[in-house]
Amino acid sequence: MYKLLIVDDERNIRLGIRAMISREFPESFTFMLASNGEEALTLLKNEQIDIMFTDIKMPTMDGIALVQEIQKLDRKPEVVMISGYDDFEYAKEAIKYRVKDYLLKPINRDELKNTVNQVLNELITDKQNQFDFDEYTSNQLNYIFLNPKISEDEIEAIAARLPIALFGDGYYVGALTCLKSDAEDQASWVKGILTNYCNEPPQNILCFHDKDGNVVMITTEDSVFTELINHLPLRNVSIGVSGKENSIRKIKTAYEQAIFSLKSHFILPGRSMIWFEEVSNHFIGDVQPPPIDELKKISNMIGTNRDQEIRIHLLEVLNIDVISAYGLKYMEALHDAINRIILDEAFKRLGEESIEILKRYDKVGDIYHFERFYDYVYELENLILLLHEYNKQLKLVYSEQKYMEKAIKYIHENYNKDLNLAVVSNYVSLNYSYFSHMFKVYTGQNFVDYLKKIRIEQAKILLKNLELKIFEVGTIVGYKNPKRFTKVFRELEGISPKEYQEGFLLKDYS
Missing domain, CATH: 1.20.272 (Zinc Finger, Delta Prime; domain 3)
Structure with missing residues (x-):
């Protein structure tokens, strides 16, 4: 949503303009109201206002004086002038300060709608153009940072097309990570904090994401980072700041310094910000070999x-x-x-x-x-x-095979009982996971398949006794459910227990 400020000394006019815009553009704006230029100027200094409608004739500070003061601000809204006087001099003054439109009282609903539409479209276009330019800048800088063979001449040529060319007289690079931030676009989130609390003009602070998701900041003033730490709503934030560089050709080096400082938080716990000067003696040179x-x-x-x-x-x-x-x-x-x-x-x-x-x-x-x-x-x-x-x-287990031999013997003696891996591992006093691993190594099968094989081999012997019924054989070898017994038997032998038993009948008659 966009923020729209309406400035007029007549309350009914302020409310009337707000009502007309709300009806025509529902859920597009949040509104702020002021009764004179001084009130409006205070709001403009503390809020990011996108559009301002202002009357000309007002007490304390009129609309023309207000527009003049706005020119001193870093964040300027789009301005539409309102007047009950069809005076060409006012119109000329408005044009001088690039006012978007000039509406006469009483305000016509259609004219107001057309003006708002025009300003909105320009804002949307500007925002998209800025997004595209910011994206291009971010991609180009990440190309510089990631390219291991890039020359300083090439860096300088790329930088000449980017906003960082403004930082040629001295700049710092910062890298920030927010461990638990809910903000999807942390770069915009950080830029918003800096815009609200930092004295530096927004154009002097560049924020974007690097390949690892860190927020990279480039600025001419090191005080920016201190202000950021002081006003961050989260305490689980780490910042690494490079030394001061005076040449854009060194932007890659400055970034590497910032990342090195940021990573140094790992061995310097309890710090929110680390300056490169504090860790620079470990940045280059021989590394102490590990023990x-x-x-x-x-x-x-x-x-x-x-x-x-x-x-x-x-x-x-x-x-x-x-x-x-x-x-x-x-x-x-x-x-x-x-x-x-x-x-x-x-x-x-x-x-x-x-x-x-x-x-x-x-x-x-x-x-x-x-x-x-x-x-x-x-x-x-x-x-x-x-x-x-x-x-x-x-x-x-490897050195004492008796454990496995003991387990195998136990399984053969108790296969017809309610047996599982946990029971056997407890019997031989081995950890469940270790026993599972070693059982497979020792037998070449997992426990379930091994137990099935023993039970079915015993069932095949019992099925030769034609006096035993199929379900009785299943119960004897450990399957209380006849259907389960038949399914496992067919799985291993390819035929049902009944078919297996009938095979012996045929042999006897032949």
Whole structure:
């Protein structure tokens, strides 16, 4: 909806114009009313007004003076003048300030409708043109940011066609992420906050989304970012700000600085904004190598009885004070080494039986799935200890086949009872998931299929006794439901139990 301001010292005229526009354009406008120029100017400074209808002759501040004052504002509405005087001088003054139309009192309904239609169409066209231009600007800048081989000459040529050419005397790039914002277009949401609270003109602040969904801001004043932090309605916001650059040729570098600062929130928890100067010493240069030997020790301990030692070594490796001192690139290198040396190796030994572990493995595989460092540490420790327990169980099962032999014997002795995987895993004192995995490895079948095979093999023996009825055989081998017995038998043998039994009758007679 558009905001429309009606300024007139006569209350009935204000209400009358509002009523006529409301009837002709339902749900198109929200209305604001003012009785003189001073009231209107206050509203214009605090609200984004799209269209203003104003009388000329008013006390305190008349319409012409109001239009003159509007020229000083960064946000100017489209203006339609209203007057009860058919005076050419007023019309000339209105034209001078690019007023859209000039309506005489009493206002004609059709003329009012035509004027509103005209102004609305222009606003819609301007808005679409601005959207297209903003989209083009965003695409071009993301091309610069993503292109690893782009030259500074090419950057300068592209920038000359974009609004960032205005920032050539010095600018900052900021990157912002809103972890739980409900705003679909966060760039517009941020721009709206800046427009309402920041002293900088809107044209001096460029906002758009990068490929990762971060809001990128380019501005000439670093105070913009402080104002943004002070007025954001959400506290779970992180901002990274580049150093000041004086050449548009360095826009890609400034963006990379901003993203590096933004990502540094991961190892500097509790901060809303990080300036590049605070982390610049870790941006370039050699990276401290991660403690490979310590990680190998942890990997070797997985599956042993050294639970407490695993925790101690892991917490030593993930010491936040050490990581903060070495910087973000060290954290990323450490994370890659943890994935490669600990998680990948443990997962290879485990296989892919556990959906729970797969989900955790996918999440921990990227540190930027987590809002903060301690969230990552908590999840990583849980995953490593879970892998540790699984591998302990696997080692136990592989080295002690008696568990599986005991399980198989139990199944053969109790196949005719109400038997399931949980009952058998409890009997041999193994974790349900581990037992399921190892049973399949050991027998080549899952538990349900294995039990079916045993029951049907026994049923085939019993069916040779022609004195037993079909349902009796089914009950003996563990199927209380005759239909279920027949279905499983046919599934495995291709014929029904009755057909199988009749086959023996034919053999006897022959």
